[in-house]
Amino acid sequence: MNKILVTTSRGLDELLKQEIQTLCPDANVKMMPGALSFEGSKPDAYKVCLWSRLANRVIWVLAEGKADSADALYETAMSVDWPMHMNSNHTLSVQFVGTNRAIKNTQFGAVRIKDAIVDLFVEQGMSRPSVERKSPDIPVYARLGRDKVTIGLDMAGASLHQRAYRQQTGDAPLKEHIACAMLLRSGWANNTDVPLVDLMCGSGTIAIEAAYIARNIAPGIKREYWGFNAWLGHEHAVWDELVTQAQSVQQPMNTKIYASDVSRKLIHVAKTNADIAGVFSDIQFSHQDAVKSSPPIATPGYVVTNPPYGERLGELTELIPLFSDWGKRLKVAWKGWNISLLSSNRDLLRVMKLRASKEYALNNGKLECKLVNYVLDEENTVQFGEDAENHEFANRLRKNLKRMKSWVKKANTNCYRIYDADLPDYNVAIDQYDDWLVVQEYAPPKTVSEEKSRKRLQEVLLYLPAVTGISPKNIALKVRAQQKGTKQYEKLRQSGEMKEVHENGIRFLVNLTDYLDTGLFLDHRNTRKIVMDMSSGKDVLNLFSYTGSVSVYAGLGGAKSVTTVDMSNTYLDWAKKNAALNKVKCPQAFIQADCTTWLSDHKGKYDLIFIDPPSFSNSKRMQNTWDVQRDHLTMLTHANSCLKEGGTIVFSNNKRGFKLDEAGIGALGLSAQNITGRTIPEDFARRGKIHQCWIISKQS
Known part of the structure; x- marks a missing residue:
């Protein structure tokens, strides 16, 4: 007998224990998070490899020992008589799981074990085995727990969820062992004489695994690569006999399995995978929208499916109405059925307004998910008034x-x-x-x-x-x-899709998805019109121009010239597109510069300067930080030096609680008129002072 370590995904521990005890009735199973262990024989280990629907790895333990230092880890690995398990001409790999205070990096831990193995061969006068990351002859597995390490042969060679039938997948494939856990937790696996339906089948994993369960097909039957194939301790006859026996106990289908998806492409993928798995004729595939679905058979059974989770923020806008409509459809058309849904977004499932009968926590990859079971009995098919x-x-x-x-x-x-x-x-x-x-x-x-x-x-x-x-x-x-600096302009995604909108007969390009702001500040609609009315025959400077909407208004208002300044080339290019879209004809200059320092050295003179700075900025491109409350007087001082005689500054900002330094303004020989009331559009009036705005000019 030898210690056998079996790993799985979090949340499947108890199910795996039950499975091991069924496969190996004499096993005294000890559990730990994501893994379990028991004393067993090689036939026991082979059985788990061949028959486990829930395990990831099966480790034939070769050594357990100290790993409270790099040297201790090395010595534990050296304690194994590696030439008993492999030859010099075999390739090897080491998968290392876990860290501690001494072994802070899994790659370092793997290298120390590899060094111990090859050094042992060299010490015994043999050639060094070489390392092969993909499909090695001898895959070594090491699991670190605190100051102890378990080292063994990974008999599976690669994760057991890889059944060798799935050639293609969708965007977010469900792992095969998770599909099996769903079927077990749903209750269907213990009641396979009733129909099973997957309404969002994707690449077909749930339906295929269900067919394997119903037909008693060993999940590892199609795999060719095993970690024990080249192992010197491998008992070929025992393995061959287990495979032959597994083939002999397969049975014909005695139930109905239906799989559908809204994507015709995914249905094709699912059919291909089912064909490779050898269960194509056992599953009825169809192209169907789950929200409009009806039961394919009169006898109620189980719906087990893996709907989209809405992991990306933008997906929720489509998924929430979809789940609401789906919940209504299930209540109308699927009365009497059992429903099991897997999701990492429990709140999204609540939109369906179904009362859950049972919930199970499990991980789908790195995502923490809930498998939620519902029974569509009379109480659970009441439609809620939510119009x-x-x-x-x-x-x-x-x-x-x-x-x-x-x-x-x-x-x-x-x-x-x-x-x-x-x-x-x-x-x-x-x-x-x-x-x-x-x-x-x-x-x-x-x-x-x-x-x-x-x-x-x-x-x-x-x-x-x-x-x-x-x-x-x-x-x-x-x-x-609440954002600081230019963070409000940071990219959220990169679609690059522009949409044309208009106001006051003027057209602008906006991007509604990529940035927090869209390229057009709607609360400045009135302010832009005021600038337009002031621009005729004037040289206009637009600082912190963003996408140049004020520059376009000034140009169309008859400005003599327009200078547009912003720190971002992206927004300057955008500003140029907006100007071209509106066929602005006056001379224009687009300058990429940090407005907080550019103005201090600038020698140009302007009749009208528009300034709408951020509340705060600490961009890497800037020489210093910017705070509008602290620094606005300095900026207005520089702007004043660039004003022509009789020139005007329009100054705006959206900092809550901002107070204009009127005394400092007066000391510059300027006067400020608060025009905030005129600049707040009616659609922003409910919010109050979303921004403040002044016209600043020379005192007469």
């Missing part, structure tokens, strides 16, 4: 849209704010850009729990399409916490 007519957020949004209808028409724009944290529980801003919505979630106050905040956001995303008529696919979701 948009009866929801407070939906009602408020509807009132806003009705009130704004005449103003929008008069404003001659297709981009405006329709909701701005009007209700404390729904702490979001929602901007409409033609047929798109941008939802910005403000960071919740500490008094609001994260769970409640998530629930409220999901309600927003659920009702928005119903109230506005805009498709969930055209909703961009962003989280806006």
